[in-house]
Amino acid sequence: MELVVNILLGIVIAATPLVFAAIGELVVEKSGVLNLGVEGMMIVGAIAGFSVTIQTGNYLAGVVAALVAGALMALLFGVLTQTLLANQVATGLALTMFGLGLAALWGQDYSGKAAGNFPKLDIPVLSDLPLVGKLLFGQDYLVYLSILLVVGVSWFFRKTRGGLIIRAIGENHDAAHAIGYPVVFYRYLTLLFGGACAGLGGAYLSVVQTPFWAEGMTAGRGWIALALVVFAAWRPGRALLGAYLFGGITILQLHSQGFGVKVEAQYLSMLPYLATIAVLVIISSDRLKVKLNAPACLTQPFRAAT
């Protein structure tokens, strides 16, 4: 039983960065924008959160720094694609390359330092319950935040006017513009939100999960988050499910050696990437369904008719 709880705890910790990054990108894509720079925003968030946590010794300051850093990166993407109408695919790639370089430059003095233990929820009695106590009431605060975020985004798109407007912009920006909604303004907002989420996902890696800084430590998680949005068919709840599924695969890979599986480590490390491809293939093969679920204006530039 102890082992099962440990595995479940491991899955939650492996999945949480993906939850943050995927839910942020989901909101961005709902507004009709594809930001392929998730990896770049994540890694900059990772080093921003890590360096500020080390400098100030304050976890909250680190989290805020990661949010701001991710949002600033997204702002750069917004200026290029929304104001200057640059190609979204190319700009997203540029954001990732720039982010990886910037983070490496920023983090060169931080290798080998550790961030210590991130504060965890601790409720008397409940957190000390056998087995479920640690799992349900003893996680770090960011895990609860990630789940609240998913619930919040789901509620936002279903029940609020703002959510409806963003969905309308993603489906048909010309019609939304004709009704009088400021398309570009709303897209900037979703981009900033997505950037902040990706930054936080990165910081979760460097400040909570590992907790140290290593160059290129996101190792493709930003790209996996992008695939998760497709997997989720742009539904928040399914994004959460997908992230936990991937957390499971990561943990499986780590534990399989403990179980005595005789395969070289490199082949096991391929698992998350191969699983991403498999998932994409399964979800995408139903063309009609993808077409119905995907925001119709995804990657299309918007230029108001004058």
Added chain:
Amino acid sequence: MLRLEPRREPSKAMQVLTPVFAVALTIIAGLVLFTILGKDPFRAIWLIFFEPLTQTYALAELTVKGTPLILIGAGLAMGFRAGVWNIGAEGQFVAGALAGGSVALALHETAGLWIMPLMCLAGMLGGMAWAAVPAFLRTRFNANEILTSLMLVYVAILLLSALVHGPLRDPEGLNFPESRLFSESMTLPILIEGTRAHVGFILALLAIAVAWLFMERHLLGFQIKVQGQAPLAARFAGYSEKRIVWLCLLTSGALAGLAGTIEAAGPVGQLVPALPIGYGFTAIIVAFLGRLHPFGILLGGLLMALTYIGGEAAQIAMSLPSATTRVFQGMLLFFLLAMDVLVGSRIRWAPRQAAG
């Protein structure tokens, strides 16, 4: 206030000028960056962009680093024109190096002029095989080639690492994760004595010439352009989208694979886990810097090679961090994409209107 006004036709002059503007802006941003880092900004820029052009050895190095960038960039540009986003060239580069390198290692006791062409062929096939996966998944299952090709980069790098730790490891080595050194028949002949410039550069020039002929003079090149600019028109004209996807991915995969073999058989001379150093990603910048045109890619590849060489020189001379080059390359692509707005629009100074 400033306002963007759409042009009736894309500006020809701006198409040529924007890469120049982007480089100029990158240099200016670099001056700011070095000032922030507390280094002499003018000396750093001089070392990165100009100093290498004054030395024969550095000029030769320009062709060594430029070769993979030009080869990969030429292939990627073809796909980008058709809206086929192969961003996994780094993986195809590794697959090509593995295939070409495996041929060399299997034949390590033989010698002959025929080995090198065989290695190059194997490298191209390896790259094609790696690129065939996203092509198949996109045409058969509609899976996005951006994500699948990128995921395969990680798989290829892990595969390289597994193989040089295992079956391809030098049996006479000291258990280091590296293959045998390639013999003379398995390394590319040197062009200029005393430098590392090798015949691979001639292959890159050849690839540029063929790419130009294909894109500008062949019907398939025309179909690729129509597919990218007006997919609906392409469909009405009866062009097969699937065929174009396959063509673009296989061609770019073959060129990336060839670049991988050339890298292994040229400057490196063996298979090591650290073989891929990001050429596959930098080549994306090269393709855009060259405006997706073969001749532009030739210039763009040489310019990006310059930032590698100059960047290394500046790292040593001024103890700059190695990530500086990558920040530079990222900034260059940003400025390039930002400047692109001038091709389709002009900036006008217009009086503030009541409702923007």
